[in-house]
Amino acid sequence: MRMPLAVANLTHGKWRTVVSTSGVALAIVLVFMQLGFLGAVAGTAVQIYDRLQFDVLLRSPDYFHFCDPRDIPRAHLYRAASMPEVTSVKPLQVTLATWRIPQTPQTMAQQTAGELRAILAMGMDSGANVFALEEIRQQASRLTSAELLLIDRQTKGDDYGAADGVSFGDPDIDRDVEVGDRRFRIAGHFALGAGLAANGSVLLSESGYARLYPGDAASRVSFGLVELAEGVDADAFCARLQELLARDGDSDGDLSDGAPPLAVLTRDQVRAWETRRWLWHTPIGSIFVAGVVVALVVGSVVVYMVLANDVAKHLREYATLKAMGYSDGFLRGVVMQQALILAGLGYSVALVIAEGLYRVVGHLANISMEMTWWIRGCVLVLSIGMCCVSGLATLRKLGKAQPAELF
Amino acid sequence: MNASDTSSVPPDRHVRAPATSASLLARMTGSDCVIRVRELNHFFGEGETRKQVLFHNTLEIQRGEIIIMTGPSGSGKTTLLTLIGTLRRVQEGSLQLLGQELNGIARQDMTALRKQIGFIFQAHNLFESLTAFQNVNMAAELVGIERAAARQRIEKLLTRLDLGHRIHYKPHSLSGGQRQRVAVARGLVHSPRVVLADEPTAALDRHTGREVVTLFQELARDEGCTIIMVTHDNRILDVADRIVNMVDGYIHSNVLVRESAAICEFLKGCPSFADLTPRSLSEVADTMQAVLYSPGTVIIKQGDVGRDFYLIRQGSVDVLQADGKAQRHVATLHEGQFFGEVALLEDRPRNATVIAKTETLCYTLGKDAFRDVLSRSHTFEEELRKVLFDRQ
Structure with a gap:
């Protein structure tokens, strides 16, 4: 097994890593909150339907x-x-x-x-x-x-x-x-x-x-x-009712344009329709989507700063690795591993904080902030993506590791 | 002779090289060349600020040799070291390392080559986050030494370097000397074929410094590892097979230490040089040229004007004297004996003919240099005083 240099680098500078993780976590918390608000918009949009009694x-x-x-x-x-x-x-x-x-x-x-x-x-x-x-x-x-x-x-x-x-x-x-x-x-x-x-x-x-x-x-x-x-199966009923109404329409002959006379929807369909409308067809959804993007950009910059700083600090060591005959690929691997570890650490911390904040904010603003698995998964993917982008941007800095300057 | 060997000359001419150069001896002993530098020039900077730092460097280093490079700072020795170590790109001239030309080498070949080199940096450059053991293991791992074998080897090496009790310490809790020894272990653990070391003993005390050079000697002897050190530590000069001195980007002198010592011994046997100090003797040794003669070659012809003084390094010669019409065999001279001094001392034509009996390696000294040395021997007393003064 290869020496886990990335892990060693992170555990060696403990305080440094704590600070870095906090920075990454902050950015991820922002993403969590924006997605939470987005979810709250969708939740509020369907809230009235949830209180109506129908199948x-x-x-x-x-x-x-x-x-x-x-x-x-x-x-x-x-x-x-x-x-x-x-x-x-x-x-x-x-x-x-x-x-x-x-x-x-x-x-x-x-x-x-x-x-x-x-x-x-x-x-x-x-x-x-x-x-x-x-x-x-x-x-x-x-x-x-x-x-x-x-x-x-x-x-x-x-x-x-x-x-x-x-x-x-x-x-x-x-x-x-x-x-x-x-x-x-x-x-x-x-x-x-x-x-x-x-x-x-x-x-x-x-x-x-x-x-x-x-x-x-x-x-x-x-x-x-x-x-x-x-x-009674709601979907099957919807289909049956629609068919029935269509037949009525034909026999009556009063609908010449062929448009469906009626929308027949199950509760799930109603919710999906409402969510889609508020998230994608109104500025409200866009505002929070923009918020997510901004949080991701902020997070990327934070991770980039952390990694670039780390590379600068270890530049002589990386140059030594090159001199020893380690390939550029190995060095890139070390940086990317650090990026991924930071993503993982930052995400874990952010998840715990966000769970708490959802409750507090939801209570204060009287909206339903719900931590769903969709949000958890989505933020995890975004966090990893964010750290990878920053890691890749940092790789250019490795070029500065010049083994000729070691002597 | 190899046609591609630029040092070869047509067989009817003598091969000539500095007396203390390794190349002639190497050819006679058949050892193989690990580093071959030819007409190497190197520049720093671009355009108008371009500055030449190495000039026409030519150097050959054999397998198992221990080379010490000396010279003032800025003389180019570090640049030459980084060029040999593939850490810089060769710009002009030729540099062959382990049989591979470095001028225009592909990147992956360079990376592969680096695995056969052991670097020991003065600034240690250890990985701060790894323990001494892990630091050394970074080098062992790279060349794929099996885990258990690597562990054994690393522990043995660190123990040998008096670090047995610090194997699992990180650099920040080690002293400067201890860090340097970890760096030495890291440079040696993968049995490199070439070790390039920058002041490897600078931070070490007498005892541990000696242990490091003893390790170098063992590696050179047992594994044929070639070691090039830049050092100003005169406590370890004695391990060098050769001392390369650089001044202003030129290889100023390139002296086989043992060969130089041998010549001094021989010269001392010559009455003309008997009262020279060791310092003057070694200077004479360094200015002598080596010439290789094939059997039957006429080295001196009776009646010619005397130009050189000869010392036989290897082989034997016949001395013939013409007396009227008959040519008489006067003597056969062997290794360590010399001839040709009479014509120079008394400024008259050669009084005998000398013919190489076997393949013969002679060291020669030109007439002017020979006279110069003699005039110096008059100042013997003066020199003695200087030596005594230096000792104070």
Whole structure:
């Protein structure tokens, strides 16, 4: 076995190696955090779907994003409900509406009173289990008339004019607000989180929602939430339903363009679609991807500095190796081994730190930072790649090892 | 004679070379040449700042020879050493190492050649992160010595160099002398065919310094290893077979130490030189030329003007004197005997003819040099005083 010169060099200068490892680890932690944020964006994007109760989702093929879903004929929901595998189909209406605290003598003190804000307005059958949240189920029973709404406590309270100026809660009950220029009264509150498109959300009854879009709401809905009987395969069901609807379309002859009348998606498909959109089709994803790139560049520079410094320090030794008859390949091997060892050490340290930081940051920023195996693997590959690039860049420095200058 | 050998001359002419050069003796004893330097020039710098540092260096070094290179700093001895060690590229002239021409050598051939060389650097250049054992093992490993054998060899070598108790210490916990000995062990462990050493005993005390040169001598004797040392340590000058002195990029003198000593012995037997000091004698020895005569060659012809003084190094000659018409055999001279001094002393024509009886190697001294030496012997007293003064 060859003398492990790379290992010996690193263990010999212990403090040096500790400092180098810290530098590399710092860069890798940055990568971890950026990917964590990226994951959080994706997580937040699908978060609302995760709280809806469905096995298969019906929505428009023109669906843009959760706050701008377009709509589908309510008839499709009845068609789906008629299938034997289905236990329930519930409509959900979603739209982005304006929000305003009307200017009254009581609200004059509030700076934002009278100003318009965007808010996510959702209309649902107040008796149905649309959300997988016990609190919403209980609160929904308060939506006894079309003039009432429930407000999300995670709505930005200071900007949206909460009574206490911080967040919505009990003091806001019975306040009058305007949604889509219609007057509503707050009947209760719940915790949901509106996602990335709006800073707040409200929940209306179906009749309340119908006040926003008179006429339309009766015949068309944003989503159909389908729940399947125990043991029914969602993918197979989707295919069957689509086939059925296509046949209906043919017989009706009302769809001349051949476009699918409806998107039928399983929960996994919905999640994948949402993730892809937010990560790749919006600037939000790009920002964090850019962050990853920047962190990698910083890391490469750190590793390069560490290695270049190390080579400079050992230049005489490397020149001696050359004089002894060691090939250039052997020297390159020593440098690359050191690069890989640094990558491994830095990664291990960074992983431990990042696991902790994910929890702290996730808690502080109220986002879901999740350390997935995908992130662990991805960062490992990136770390090794980063150190290899720096190692290769350092190899040029080996040319400075001139054995003729040893005597 | 080998046609490619540039030192050869047509058979009808005498072969002439400095008396203390190894080449003639080597040819007679048949030893093989490990390093052959011919008309080597070397330059540092480029363009206008280009400066020549080696001038027409010509040198032959035999297998098993121990060479000491001396000369002031900047004389080019280190440059020559790095050129021989393949650490620099040969620019002009020819340098053959172990039968391979280094001028224009391919990179991989150079790397292969380096494995047969043992370098001992004055600055040690040990690997700071490795122990003494591992340092030496870096050299053993490279040439593929089997693990157990390498371990045994390294331990033996380090013990021999009085480092048995420090085998697993790293350089920073060794003294300067100990580091130097580790460097020596690293330079020798792989049984190199050539050892190039820069002040290998500089940091060593008398005892360990002696041990190092004894190791060199054993390697040279037992394994035919050729050793070239740059040193200013006059405690070890006695191990040298040859001393090469360099001045300003020229090989100033290249003296076979034992040969020089032998000539001095012979010269002392000559009455004309009897009262010369050893220093003057060795100077005379160094200025003599060696000439090789084939059997039957007329070395001196009676009646000619005397030009040289002759000392027989090897072989024998017949002395013939013409008396009227008959030529009479006067004497046969052998190794260590000399002839030709009378004509020079008394400035008259040769009084006899000398013919080589066997193949004969003679050392000759020109007339002017011979006279010069004689005039110096008058200052004997003066020189004696100087020697005595030097001893104080």
